[in-house]
Amino acid sequence: MSYRPHNLAVQMDDYEGEEFMSHKPPTDAPADNKPEKPRVVSVAPARDNPLNQDKDKLNRFSQINTGVLDKKLRVAETSLQKQEEMGNNFAEGLGASIGNVDKIRDILFGGQMRDYDKRFKRLEDRVSQDNMNFREEIFQRLKVLEERMDSEIDSLIEKTKLERQERQAALADLERELKALKNELNNRITQFDEQISRDIKNLRQQTLSKFQETALQIRQQNDSLTGLLNQEVSQLHDEKVNRSDLATFFHEMAVRMTKTYEEPSEIE
Known part of the structure; x- marks a missing residue:
């Protein structure tokens, strides 16, 4: 059905072209539109005058050309009117054929298309609901994961802070112990130096006294x-x-x- 208007249009164009090129009047044209044969009034010129013969030929040629032109103009007007009528009929037939095609399509595939529409609608709703559920589930999981990560990060921060405080306290204790050991060592070294000095002094005094006593005894x-x-x-x-x-x-x-x-x- 979709190719018939096109074929009709092609046939119409071919028919009009042949009619226009053949310069023949259409068969269904009204009787009053038929061109009349031009009436040629011939005057017998003198045969012995060539100028009169040329004028006679020119008059006949002009009369024949005028009749042919009138005929062609009338044929063209008739073909244009037919083309306009056939175009209107073709548009009306095309609109009616399109409406008929829609009706036939609705009769043949209407129920199936409505069933497909319902199925697609349910499938679309299901996909949309699944998508929403999936997004909600992902959001909840991400929220739980974020909360867990926040708690883990907070616990790690607290643990790191406590370890830092413990290390600082241990370093402070170690510094105090080292300082106490240093002071004790310095005190012991000082006492040892003083004791050695006292011992050396006492030894010197004892040696001197013994030497003096020995010298006195020898004397x-x-x-x-x-x-x-x-x-x-x-x-x-x-x-x-x-x-x-x-x-x-x-x-x-x-x-x-x-x-x-x-x-x-x-x-x-």
Whole structure:
């Protein structure tokens, strides 16, 4: 049905073109529109005058051309009127055919299309509802995850803060302990230095006192030995002892002097 108007239009155009090119009047044209044959009035010119013959030919040619032009104009007007009428009829037929096609389509596929529309509507509603449910579920999950992450982050922040405070307290305790150990070590070193100084001073004093005592004892022993020697010498002068007694005397004196010099060295 969709190709018939097009074919009709093509046939109409072909028909009008042939009619216009053949210069034939349409068969269904009214009788009063038929062109009349031009009436040619011929005048017999003199055969011996060529100028008159040329004028006669020119008049006949002009009369024939005028009739042909009138005929062509009338045919063109008739074809335009037919074309306009056929165009109106074609538009009316096309509108009616379109309406009929819609009615036929509604009769054949109306129920099925309405069923498809209902199914598509239900499917669209279901997809929309599923989409809304999915979005709501995702939103709730993201909200729960966000809250959990916030709580975890807060707990980590608190734990980090507590660990930092504990480290700071431990560092402060360590610094105090190190400072106390340093002070104690300094005090012990100072006490040890003082004690060593006192011990060295006491040792020096004791050594000096012992040296003085030893020197005094040596001086006293020397004095006693000198006195004893002088006494013995005087006795020798007085008694004139023999050589053996003198040797014994000098031997005893040497032994005594040796013992006297050994005692101070042992004390030192």
